[in-house]
Amino acid sequence: MAIDKNIIQSLLNDIESDRAERTISVNNTDKFGQAICAFANDLPNHGKPGYLIIGADDKTGKVIGLNITDELLKNLSAIRTDGNVQPQPSMIVQKVELADGDVAVVEVQPSPFPPIRYKGQIWVRIGPRKGVANEQDEKILIEKRNSQALTYDALPCLRATLDDIDMQLFLNGYLPKAFPADVLKDDKRDIKHQMQSLGFFDTRFDCPTNAGIIMFGNNVERFLPGAYIQYVKFRGKGKGGEVEREYKFSGNLMKVLYQLDTFVDTTITNRRPVPVSVLREETIVDYPHWATRELLMNSICHRTYDSNGPIQFYQYDDRIEILNHGGLYGKANADNFPNVNDYRNTIIAEALRVLGFVNRFSRGVQRVENDLLENGNGQPEFDLSLGTAFKVIERKAHMDETEKETEKETEKETEKETENPSSKFSLSEPQRKVFHLLCMNSDITYAELMRQTNLSRSYLSRIISALKEHGYVVRKGSDRAGNWEIRKSLTD
Template identity: 60%
Template sequence: MTNEEVKILLNDLESDRIERTVSTTNTDKFCQAVCAFSNDLPDSKQSGFLIIGANDDGSLSGLKVTDELMRNIAGIRADGNVLPQPAITVTKFAFEEGELLVAEIQPSDFTPIRYKGRIWIRVGPRKAIANEAEERILIEKRVSNINSFDALPCFGAVLDDLNTELFKSLYLPKAIDADVLAEDKRDVKAQLESLGFFESRYNSPTNAGILMFGKRPERFLPGAYTQYVEFNGINAAADILKEYKFAGNLCEILSKLDQFIDTSIVNRRPVPVSALREQIVFNYPYWATRELLMNAIMHRDYQTNAPVKFYKYVDHIEIANPGNLYGKARPENFPDVNDYRNPIIAEAMKVLGYVNRFNRGIIRVQKELEENGNGKAIFNLNLLTAFSVTEFVSTLAEEIQFKETNKPKSNHDSDYDSDYDSDYDSNYQYKILEFCIVPKSRKDIMNLLGLSTHTKNYDKYIAPLLNTNFLEMTLPDKPKSKNQKYVITDRGIDFCKLSKEYIQNYKMKYDNVYKSEYLRDELLQKFNEWGMKKVIDEVGLFSGVGKELYYKNIGENRYLIFSFINRPDLNAYIFDPWIASYNNDEEIGKVQYISKEEGFANMNFNLERDYHYIKEFVE
């Protein structure tokens, strides 16, 4: 594009393909424009242009375009808030009156595109949120542009082949903005279709729908599983120690794989780096290993009967998926250029939190592996029908293992040494104790080890940890209770050298009760910092009679109010924000409010996610 072409765009004041702005910081506005142009509701098949540095009348504001601004606008493509990923090019143009940043947005084949769960479109020269009829148009446009396997209908499958409750309870709240979801009165078929999981023309789920929420995905896609094998050697000719088949829909299996990597693949060992400090070394770093496996599941070819292979040898891990590099990705540009064989699956995994920023994962993987002493992963790009990566065990971890294996017995060994049977495998000690940071049942622990709940296994693996006070029962007075669980003690924490930060992060990830209480206490602390006061709701206008209300005057008789609800059935504490008008503080919770502002409340307020809603009132 030339300067003359940019001037033509500036002077076209009626075009619905151009948005001008003088703001350089309004990220929401920029992302909404990108989303709307990508959706291309009129189906013009022409690019849209976001022009920063221009007034509404087409004149220049005198902006100086910085490198940071260029990076920020280009970053919209890959920050994961606009999904599926848009196609954007960013260019700077210089004129006598100032500079312009012009972002050209290509219309997408995979509509509807959403920004933070909302579908934005252009209605003439302005932006708007799509209604149901407009969303239907975008869905039909996507269907007409289908060119990916996951978007095709899964012939022979019907709605009953999907776990729709899983879709509604787990996926929808993460994929769609809460306000939009609250107003969505469509049936589940329409909701599935709006996200690419159902095809109404054939009255059938798409392949993506079966993969994400299918009750039995292998019935339709025989290769849709991950095969884990652990070998007692350096190649596949060695004896097999363990073998698992992770089969089922991705919505459930991904979390199991995530936990399996954390508890059964990753071993953590403390390494002294000074007299007062230790560093934790991993045989395989959790995040890097998880990222490589999730990439294999996301990018694989689901039309084949072959599974994803997750093979662990004594000195390395190999992960292989059917299907080599796809689309624009080539051996000569990997990993700088990527493309998506399964764009709907990729979007779904992003929504669920299993993949992060697009096209950054491999770079971060290599960095983490090098820092941990594993060396860089090796990618085999020469396989015609598959893609594989090899991750080597950390040399630091191997060195520690060698020293421990060959350590001579001494009277000066740790006080803990005498407590243990020398035949007891220390790897299991660490695994069980770390696993029991959150209370676990006997069955949970044996599943972790790949063993049955037989008494001999209990006596070998759990009883020694109880006898040495590294584990304790949650119901010590009822040792044989079916509700019995086991949790690590302070002595066990000291033995494993687990930091408070590590324990907190682990509980935040795996203990819903702890996480809920932590987030509750964090928000209550913020209420105190924000100068909010507490009363009891005697009228029940917000969340019921007797509920706690926290309030703050934000000016002109307007009050920011949080109602507090304890939901033991959900292991959750729910805070709902409101803005209401009262004559004075004394009326809050005692009389009817004068007015309440609609559209503000965001059910189950999350400090990290929703702070921007209230920022202007509390800072």
């Protein structure tokens, strides 16, 4: 939806408005983030959007005629997802053409769940200026959130008291990661109001919220019986196989998240060497650590905690299946997943971000797909047909029989070249195809090469190694940010 240029012109004319901030700066990210945060908090309770206008003088409202580039608009849009403004506000970014010149405009909708923070601080509009919220401002915003909070994790856990919280985990493990040290130093509030400001305590009922119990509870299952992860390893390819190993990850998430991270890295990943050439090996894994962990974090973040059923983390000979109770939520549905996301547990989602277990929102599934493809696992399979549950399948990295036979032939060719290094090297058909793709796109990634050639990661690595060894290509820069430099042609 286009931003109404008449509204923008009116706000430029009214230089005392608390719904607009004007600036001629194009790279002051902190200033932009603070303004977006203040508009989202809507302390005056206008119920109308606020506008950050870039390219107009703050004192006069006069448009100065900036060149509004696509890069500027992309940088402004990235403020929403860079993790510094939390929870994420609803906003749109556009170039608006006015009679006196162009401006870049960020339209920010008032959040139904304030307070919104930028780098741990709450910013609000105070007349025509912005500032950090005081205690009374924050109380008003918290009351506004409580009056509209609908998510289960934000509801009060009425049977619980402050004694049911592991206070040391909150004070020493979570708070220092949620707020800068100088903010904590100046915070004189008691523990209940500190927890309330983060959604972990409800002062109206003098009890922790469900999120408080889930994150820091001494005995989580006493209040939420299904709040644990059940891991089972079956022998074979079905649940009828013998159980080789099982484990129950139970307790508060401040402890369980780190246990899961270590477990995936040491037990599930299964690093092993494979030959790349006669003289070289490459370490590959059955299941990439980051991708598997991300799928588990998604199940923790999006499950329904009022269910008595745990998250099922089942491992078979050929795959991993992760199932959580609670299907797609809110705006997400089978037609738009995974491009559209919504949060069933907004407070827990924010807590996972604070602790570093999720990064930028709305990118997790895409990165999981890339990591699995690069490792040879293939695409993750999402089962959206279960209604009240959500299941994802992660296949074990493997090669099909055709690839295995081709690799055997490649090994034989490599052995011959090693025995007779003076013999002329000629590219096989798979090598020619890969080389052609590298020539066409010097920035092409392993994931894209795998998509276009339908080859496994390990086989593709062998082909790339052969091209490097015979001087056809050189890799410049890192695996993620570098590019391919072509040194030979097919006729050389």
